Amino acid sequence: MGIMNNKNLLNLIDITVSFEGFLALNKLNLNLKKGELRAVIGPNGAGKTTFLDVITGKVKPTKGEVIFKGKSLVGRKEHKIARLGVGRKFQSPRIFENLTVKENLEISVSTPKSPLNLINKSIKDEQLNEIERLMKIVNLAQKIDSKAGSLSHGQKQWLEIAMLVGQKPDLMLVDEPVAGLTDEETDLTADLLKSLSGENTVVVIDHDMEFIRRLDSNVSVLNQGTVLCEGTMETIQKDQKVIDVYLGRPED
Amino acid sequence: MSLSKFKFDRKIVLSFWIILIALIIAAPTLLPVFRLNLLGRYLSLSIVALGVDLIWGYTGLLSLGQGIFFALGGYCAAMYLQITSSSEFPNNIPEFFALYGVEKLPFFWEPFRSPVFTFFAIWIIPALVAGLIGFLVFRNRIKGVYFSILTQASLLVFFNFFNGQQKLINGTNGLKTDVTKIFGQMVGSESMQRIFFWITAILVIAAWFFAKWVVKGRFGNILIGIRDDEPRVRFTGYNPVIFKTIIFSIAGGLAGISGALYTVQSGIVSPQFMTVPFSIEMVIWVAVGGRGTLMGAILGAVFINYAKSLVSEALPASWMFIQGGLFILVVTALPEGVLGWIQGDGPRNLLQKFGLKRKIETYPSLEVNNKDGNNE
Numbered sequence: 001m002g003i004m005n006n007k008n009l010l011n012l013i014d015i016t017v018s019f020e021g022f023l024a025l026n027k028l029n030l031n032l033k034k035g036e037l038r039a040v041i042g043p044n045g046a047g048k049t050t051f052l053d054v055i056t057g058k059v060k061p062t063k064g065e066v067i068f069k070g071k072s073l074v075g076r077k078e079h080k081i082a083r084l085g086v087g088r089k090f091q092s093p094r095i096f097e098n099l100t101v102k103e104n105l106e107i108s109v110s111t112p113k114s115p116l117n118l119i120n121k122s123i124k125d126e127q128l129n130e131i132e133r134l135m136k137i138v139n140l141a142q143k144i145d146s147k148a149g150s151l152s153h154g155q156k157q158w159l160e161i162a163m164l165v166g167q168k169p170d171l172m173l174v175d176e177p178v179a180g181l182t183d184e185e186t187d188l189t190a191d192l193l194k195s196l197s198g199e200n201t202v203v204v205i206d207h208d209m210e211f212i213r214r215l216d217s218n219v220s221v222l223n224q225g226t227v228l229c230e231g232t233m234e235t236i237q238k239d240q241k242v243i244d245v246y247l248g249r250p251e252d
Numbered sequence: 253m254s255l256s257k258f259k260f261d262r263k264i265v266l267s268f269w270i271i272l273i274a275l276i277i278a279a280p281t282l283l284p285v286f287r288l289n290l291l292g293r294y295l296s297l298s299i300v301a302l303g304v305d306l307i308w309g310y311t312g313l314l315s316l317g318q319g320i321f322f323a324l325g326g327y328c329a330a331m332y333l334q335i336t337s338s339s340e341f342p343n344n345i346p347e348f349f350a351l352y353g354v355e356k357l358p359f360f361w362e363p364f365r366s367p368v369f370t371f372f373a374i375w376i377i378p379a380l381v382a383g384l385i386g387f388l389v390f391r392n393r394i395k396g397v398y399f400s401i402l403t404q405a406s407l408l409v410f411f412n413f414f415n416g417q418q419k420l421i422n423g424t425n426g427l428k429t430d431v432t433k434i435f436g437q438m439v440g441s442e443s444m445q446r447i448f449f450w451i452t453a454i455l456v457i458a459a460w461f462f463a464k465w466v467v468k469g470r471f472g473n474i475l476i477g478i479r480d481d482e483p484r485v486r487f488t489g490y491n492p493v494i495f496k497t498i499i500f501s502i503a504g505g506l507a508g509i510s511g512a513l514y515t516v517q518s519g520i521v522s523p524q525f526m527t528v529p530f531s532i533e534m535v536i537w538v539a540v541g542g543r544g545t546l547m548g549a550i551l552g553a554v555f556i557n558y559a560k561s562l563v564s565e566a567l568p569a570s571w572m573f574i575q576g577g578l579f580i581l582v583v584t585a586l587p588e589g590v591l592g593w594i595q596g597d598g599p600r601n602l603l604q605k606f607g608l609k610r611k612i613e614t615y616p617s618l619e620v621n622n623k624d625g626n627n628e
Contacts, residue, residue: 058483077486079486079488079490079491079492082486082487082489083489094481094484096477096480096484097480098476099473103473106473107474107477107485107488107490108488113488115471115474115494115495118469119466119471122469123470163488
């Protein structure tokens with residue numbers, strides 16, 4: 001396979017996902033370099049979430065191959081993929097509302113993730129330090145023992161991002177991290193994600209253009225299950241195909 | 253579930269335990285034999301309820317088939333008692349075999365000659381059966397109502413099997429234990445019943461500590477995570493199948509211990525332990541007592557059963573209505589159960605409704621928060 005490249009952390013090759021005839025993804029190709037920050041945008045129904053589902057093992061592609069760190073992910077169980085180093089933040093914050101902020105983070109930083117380890121041993125000191133560090137980053141240090149369900153929407157989003165970072169994934173998949181956030185929170189989130197890239201590889205899905213612009217990264221535009229074009233924000237904004245998709249084709 | 257609000261003083265906790273232990277020691281002299289025996293039986297039921305609380309209250313698995321494991325534990329105990337008390341019967345095997353012309357002991361009875369084997373079998377066999385059923389079900393990602401239906405179907409399969417096997421385990425008649433002997437004493441005798449009461453009381457406390465230990469730390473948090481959002485647990489790198497299998501197996505083991513203790517105190521084990529209503533009742537005890545509180549499961553099992561016997565003595569046939577009404581009341585008015593309601597803000601809210609207590613004017617969390625108004 002010619003596109004396979006050792007420097008790439010992730011290769012999606014000709015991914016097709018068909019739900020009873022409907023093509024959610026159609027021969028999608030996408031490559032990510034290690035340390036890259038990539039924004040993925042696209043109109044509703046373009047296949048953005050299915051694209052994440054394929055990488056994380058929730059959906060098995062009808063055709064195509066997902067290569068992560070040189071290994072195929074297709075057919076692996078979700079928890080195995082997560083342990084290989086793929087972390088995911090969901091569209092609406094998915095945190096454990098009946099647990100405290102600290103307990104949520106404990107779940108994410110604990111390794112190994114076996115029942116025996118969890119029931120027998122108490123959490124390691126370096127993991128506790130990591131939790132403290134994460135809570136400072138996302139500004140939740142005061143909320144350590146609060147039930148996660150009592151946090152505000154923005155704090156929940158940040159807690160989930162902190163949980164994602166705590167998992168120490170090589171690849172972070174972040175689905176609409178700023179949905180429902182204030183402008184100020186949005187800016188802080190963009191800065192946070194930017195600071196994570198470099199060390200981590202981050203894919204951000206969103207359709208908030210201001211936010212994407214602030215990320216200042218390469219952008220992939222999805223449409224009808226395939227990559228329409230890739231490039232910097234300026235390039236894609238000038239691209240006629242993108243304009244058509246976003247602004248609607250002129251009627252002729 | 254705001255357990256953190258409910259912190260007792262050390263002295264109160266200590267005196268609670270002293271009173272409890274004194275009551276347990278004194279119970280046989282305070283209560284008539286009949287009542288003591290009932291209390292012992294209901295205490296043994298609280299152990300199966302603890303298991304239900306672990307799998308349902310904490311992990312969200314509503315099993316309607318705990319009767320399987322309860323009965324298995326009971327059968328293990330009864331088989332041991334029958335076989336060790338069968339020396340005066342033909343062929344030195346339990347008496348009932350002669351009714352069906354069986355002359356040779358079925359092979360699976362043999363190991364139950366050993367008290368050590370029986371001691372372990374009582375909890376390990378139900379735990380293994382539960383683990384196996386659980387693993388197959390969980391691996392196929394069967395959950396929610398489908399899981400409940402499957403456990404109930406398994407219960408019916410076990411019930412019908414045990415009911416029809418006269419030549420193996422006396423079928424529908426079950427195995428009697430009260431006229432068997434243990435350590436040279438009649439199991440049904442007053443002195444043995446007193447000992448069984450004490451053993452039960454100690455095991456309830458032990459089971460409670462064990463269950464608390466299971467749910468205390470990160471393991472328990474994963475169980476709650478599975479209950480609230482299983483896919484999220486998966487994507488964080490945990491395999492929910494293993495966790496669910498372990499906890500289902502633990503609940504099965506607890507049910508087995510419970511069934512054995514219940515059997516020796518009620519004098520018989522029979523397929524009646526595996527009827528559909530009985531397993532549903534176990535769920536009701538936990539629902540009424542309080543899901544996810546552990547102590548609620550114990551209190552629910554003991555009090556509902558005690559109420560059942562008192563009501564049945566006074567107004568026979570009315571218990572089913574009361575039990576049904578209680579369940580409806582809890583589901584609609586106290587979804588967290590009685591203990592969950594008390595531990596939450598239930599009593600204060602109730603007093604406020606009647607104007608007996610002032611409302612809290614500020615957020616209780618306000619003063620512990622940071623200054624930049626970042627509190628929610």
